[in-house]
Amino acid sequence: MSLNRLIELTCAVVSAVWIYMGVFQYGFWTENTPGGGFVPVLFGGLTLIFCLALLLKGKAKSVTVNKNVFFPVAVVVAAMIFTALVGMIVTLLVMVFAWLKFYEKYSYLRAGVISVAAIAFVFGIFGVWLQVPFPTGLLGI
Amino acid sequence: MENFALLLQGFSVALTLPNLLAALAGALLGLIIGAMPGIGSLAGCALLLPLTFKMDPTTAIIMLAAIYYANMYGGSFSAILLNIPGDSPAIMTTLDGYPLTTQGKAGKALFTANTASFIGGSIGIVLLTILGPLVANIGLAFGPAEMVSLLLLALTSIGWLLGENPLKGLVTAGLGILLSMIGMDPTCGQARFSFGIIDLLGGINFIPLVIGLFGFSQVMDMLANKQNFSFLGGTRLTLKESLLDRTELIRIVPTSIRGGILGNFVGVLPGAGATIASFLSYMFNRRVCKNGGNFGKGMIEGVAASEAANNAAAAGAFAPLLSLGIPGSGTAAVLLGGLMMWGLKPGPQLFSESPDFVWGLIASMYVGNIMCIIIAMAVIPFLVHILRVPSSVMAPIITVLCIVGSYSVNNNMFDVGVMLTAGVIAYFLNLYDFSLAPLLLAFVLTPRLEQSFHQAFQISNGNAMIFLTKPISLALLIAMALFVIAPVLFKLRKNNKTPQANE
Numbered sequence: 001m002s003l004n005r006l007i008e009l010t011c012a013v014v015s016a017v018w019i020y021m022g023v024f025q026y027g028f029w030t031e032n033t034p035g036g037g038f039v040p041v042l043f044g045g046l047t048l049i050f051c052l053a054l055l056l057k058g059k060a061k062s063v064t065v066n067k068n069v070f071f072p073v074a075v076v077v078a079a080m081i082f083t084a085l086v087g088m089i090v091t092l093l094v095m096v097f098a099w100l101k102f103y104e105k106y107s108y109l110r111a112g113v114i115s116v117a118a119i120a121f122v123f124g125i126f127g128v129w130l131q132v133p134f135p136t137g138l139l140g141i
Numbered sequence: 142m143e144n145f146a147l148l149l150q151g152f153s154v155a156l157t158l159p160n161l162l163a164a165l166a167g168a169l170l171g172l173i174i175g176a177m178p179g180i181g182s183l184a185g186c187a188l189l190l191p192l193t194f195k196m197d198p199t200t201a202i203i204m205l206a207a208i209y210y211a212n213m214y215g216g217s218f219s220a221i222l223l224n225i226p227g228d229s230p231a232i233m234t235t236l237d238g239y240p241l242t243t244q245g246k247a248g249k250a251l252f253t254a255n256t257a258s259f260i261g262g263s264i265g266i267v268l269l270t271i272l273g274p275l276v277a278n279i280g281l282a283f284g285p286a287e288m289v290s291l292l293l294l295a296l297t298s299i300g301w302l303l304g305e306n307p308l309k310g311l312v313t314a315g316l317g318i319l320l321s322m323i324g325m326d327p328t329c330g331q332a333r334f335s336f337g338i339i340d341l342l343g344g345i346n347f348i349p350l351v352i353g354l355f356g357f358s359q360v361m362d363m364l365a366n367k368q369n370f371s372f373l374g375g376t377r378l379t380l381k382e383s384l385l386d387r388t389e390l391i392r393i394v395p396t397s398i399r400g401g402i403l404g405n406f407v408g409v410l411p412g413a414g415a416t417i418a419s420f421l422s423y424m425f426n427r428r429v430c431k432n433g434g435n436f437g438k439g440m441i442e443g444v445a446a447s448e449a450a451n452n453a454a455a456a457g458a459f460a461p462l463l464s465l466g467i468p469g470s471g472t473a474a475v476l477l478g479g480l481m482m483w484g485l486k487p488g489p490q491l492f493s494e495s496p497d498f499v500w501g502l503i504a505s506m507y508v509g510n511i512m513c514i515i516i517a518m519a520v521i522p523f524l525v526h527i528l529r530v531p532s533s534v535m536a537p538i539i540t541v542l543c544i545v546g547s548y549s550v551n552n553n554m555f556d557v558g559v560m561l562t563a564g565v566i567a568y569f570l571n572l573y574d575f576s577l578a579p580l581l582l583a584f585v586l587t588p589r590l591e592q593s594f595h596q597a598f599q600i601s602n603g604n605a606m607i608f609l610t611k612p613i614s615l616a617l618l619i620a621m622a623l624f625v626i627a628p629v630l631f632k633l634r635k636n637n638k639t640p641q642a643n644e
Contacts, residue, residue, distance in 0.1 A: 004573040011312055018319050018334070026326070026333055034601035036326040036333055039591045047315025050151050054308055063572050066365040072357070072540055075563050079544060080554055088548070092541050099537040104214075114584070118538050132549040 004061045018044035044139035075099065087137035089127075093119045148270055151500025154199060154507050160501070163200045164509040167207025168516055175215020175228060184478065186212075198483035199498050205290045205476055206502060207509040210262055210455040213415060214517045217254035222247060225356040228416035229347065229585050230451035232424040233580055237436060237443030242277065244439050248383025251521050253441040254387065254448045257289060258347065259514040261449030264401030265408065266506045270461070275447025285596035290617035293588040295417060296583055297621050301310040307469040316582030318343055327588050329490055336485055342553040349547035349556040350584065353563025354577050357543045360570040363532045367641065384520050396426050396442045397449035404450030407455025414473075416456040416585055422450030431547045456506060461498055 022028060022044060029035055042083040059138055074094060082091040100111035106129030154160065186208055193201035193338040221238035236253065238333035241250035241362070296314060300486035323334045324344025335341035385393070400422035426446035427433040438441045462480075464487075481488050485495060492499050530538075549562035567577055601607035608614050 005568060007573060007575070008312070011316060015315065018322070021334065026331060029603075033598050034595055038330060039587070039594060040322050040333070043315060043318040043587075047312065047319060050308055050311045050315055052465055054312060057308075061573060062559065065572070068364040069568060070365055072360045072536065073561065073565060074319075075540065076357075076544065076557070080557055083554065088545075092544065096537045096541060098504060099540075101536070104533040114534055115471040115537075117343050118541060122541055126560045128536075130549065132545075133552055135554070 002062055003065070004063075005036065005055070007052050008054045012048055012055065015044045015048035015051060015140075071103065083135055083137060085133050086139050088134040089119065089123060089135075094124070144270055147500045148504055150496070151265075151502070151504030151614060152507075154497050154501030154618050155203070159197070160203050160505060161195070161508065163204035164207045164505050164513055168211040168402060168509055168512040171208035172215040172218075172513070172516055172520070173213025175212035177613035185644050193479070193517060194210045198480075198485060199501050202476065202479060202498070202502055203481065205479055205506040205507075206459070206506060209473075210452060210477065210506070210509065211513045211516075213262075213448070213452045213455050214255060214258045216451070217444070218251065218256070221250045221254060221444070223356070224261050224359050225539075226351060230419050230454070230579070231447070232416065233419045233447035234444055236423070236447075237438070237440050240437070240439030241441070241444070246439070248443060248521060249385060249389070250444055251383055252518070253385045253389075253393055253444045254388075255514055255517040255521075257393060257400065257445035257448040258517070259458035259510060260394065260397035261401035261404055262452035262456055262506075264398065264449075264509045265405045266510060268405045268453075269401075269456050269460055269506070270503055277566070284611070284612065285593040285600060286611045286614045287617065288593040289597055289607060290614040290621070292586050292593065292601070294617050294621040295420065295586060295626065297624050301341065306574060312578045313575050313577065314579035317580035319578075320350075321584045321587040322591075327592050340553065345559055345584075346556055347585065348422060349560040350376070350563050353560035354544050354548050354567040356539060356546075357560055357564025358541070358567035358571060359440070360536050360539050361564065362571070363536045364450040366497045370472055385441075393441055393445040396430060396445045398445045399426060399429070399476040400449030401453040404453030405457040406449070408454025408461050413450040414458065415472040416582070418454035418457075420582055421453040422446045459503075459506075463491055464503075511525035517549060518561040544581070572597075 018040045022040035026037035026040065027035030028037045039129055069105065077121050079091050079095050082094075096115035098109050100106040100114055104111075106114070123134075127134055155164070173616045193204055196204070212228060213230060216226060216228040217234045217238065220226040220231040220234040221242055224235050224239040224242075226232045226235055238250045238254065241247065245356065296318070323341055325331070326333050327340065330537055332342055368644070398593070400419075403422045403425060404415070404418035407421055409414060422434070423443060423446045426442060427436040430436070430440075430442050430446075432440060462473045462477055477487060485491065543560055543564070544557055548554060550556055570577060570580075597607055599604075608618060
């Protein structure tokens with residue numbers, strides 16, 4: 001099955017789940033007013049029709065997915081894990097440095113200067129000015 | 142004439158040194174906040190509200206108002222340069238703004254956005270001065286039934302008019318609607334579609350979603366087409382090179398005027414706000430512009446339509462806020478909170494009881510609008526430096542902004558997960574030509590639609606005829622039906638003509 005067919009099918013399944021839960025869990029209509037399931041059933045139904053129309057009428061499209069797209073996904077997942085351990089600022093600093101040094105093959109000096117400048121800017125705006133409390137992790141950094 | 146005399150009196154308040162400095166500071170802060178993805182006018186005004194605690198109420202609200210409409214200027218910067226709308230009203234700006242950047246015309250796009258914002262903002266402020274209380278009454282005529290019809294019209298047109306495949310537009314709009322229902326039911330407080338996940342009880346937050354859809358998916362795209370490019374290459378881009386020539390100005394002025402008038406009217410409607418205004422203006426101008434078919438491919442008219450409307454709506458939102466105490470948008474609600482905090486009671490009496498405050502504020506908006514365009518134009522050469530940074534450096538920095546921007550909303554790593562998931566889904570949707578703007582717009586509009594649905598049915602005791610018996614509602618539903626039927630009829634007519642031509 002091509003990926004676009006899978007997207008359309010997933011959307012159709014999500015719509016069906018919304019309809020089912022709207023009718024059986026939240027209630028479509030209660031006395032004189034719509035229940036919590038009214039809008040989910042209404043728009044879930046319409047979305048399901050559109051998805052089925054795409055599945056029936058649309059053409060399967062073959063696109064080669066470049067493996068590079070998964071690199072930033074892996075980086076963010078790793079950043080989420082390491083934030084819990086060493087805190088967000090250290091994690092992001094190491095993340096940018098490692099990305100530039102090992103993935104983009106920058107020199108140590110260039111990667112270091114860019115990563116420190118970028119994180120200092122982000123910390124200045126969010127941490128100092130907007131007072132966002134960054135997670136410090138187990139090490140309390 | 143009486144309004145004009147009162148406005149002159151207002152200028153004597155607005156042009157005092159503290160108030161001028163407050164407007165200047167507000168314009169500068171608003172531009173910075175608006176340009177930063179993930180903060181937006183609502184969060185920006187809320188975050189900066191404490192800064193005004195020690196100020197005189199007039200000075201404080203002048204500063205907050207300046208932040209609010211400077212945000213509309215700033216929101217276009219990241220939309221144009223990075224394809225990340227700084228706030229929801231700038232969603233439509235990305236459609237033409239970012240393609241202009243990829244064509245090496247970032248300066249022109251920014252200049253167009255600033256010029257249109259100024260024109261739209263000026264129209265909004267002039268109309269606020271002349272028609273303030275009157276326009277607010279028109280907004281009052283929009284009850285729940287009319288609001289449902291207006292939002293249904295907006296949702297229908299989203300799918301049909303965006304993207305090359307209307308069916309795919311409708312599917313993504315549908316997805317946006319379904320996602321917006323996750324969390325508490327706005328009418329009865331029942332938890333829905335949270336599947337036992339505590340973090341989903343409050344629903345999916347708009348900011349991580351928008352950062353993921355437009356920001357993180359962009360990083361994935363940069364790495365997929367792994368070429369170390371910068372959009373400007375080695376070319377210099379100065380203010381002079383960004384200036385629009387006469388032909389370009391002629392192209393954007395009528396669009397900006399149309400967008401400004403439409404945006405002001407929509408901004409007055411309670412709950413409609415700048416997002417709907419920019420969307421409706423974009424769609425309307427796409428229909429009436431000579432080259433409307435090219436909207437979405439990098440047309441300066443597209444940028445102008447969206448930007449003029451969102452600035453006019455920002456000004457329009459002050460009409461119901463000041464004269465009726467009804468906020469026209471989420472940010473206006475923060476301003477309302479500020480007014481009440483300072484002991485002012487917005488409503489018809491505010492004009493008679495505190496004329497210095499009301500007219501001082503309106504006069505300060507004229508001054509603030511001029512300050513905004515001067516500052517915004519001056520920063521263009523600095524902003525376009527962003528484009529000189531190669532994509533190999535931009536990708537990790539945007540990733541950091543995506544992570545921190547998402548986290549900062551609720552100081553919760555769950556939102557980073559939402560951003561990541563939205564980014565991955567958006568990348569694959571984009572790969573198969575599903576337009577993302579309908580998803581986001583539907584996500585923003587649905588809670589208001591659901592609330593209005595419930596209110597309308599409560600008023601009518603469950604009778605759906607309420608939508609057909611109210612003249613404004615009926616007119617909007619007829620317009621919606623035409624939106625649905627017209628493209629089908631056009632297609633049938635085209636199909637009938639083609640065989641005849643072939644014969």
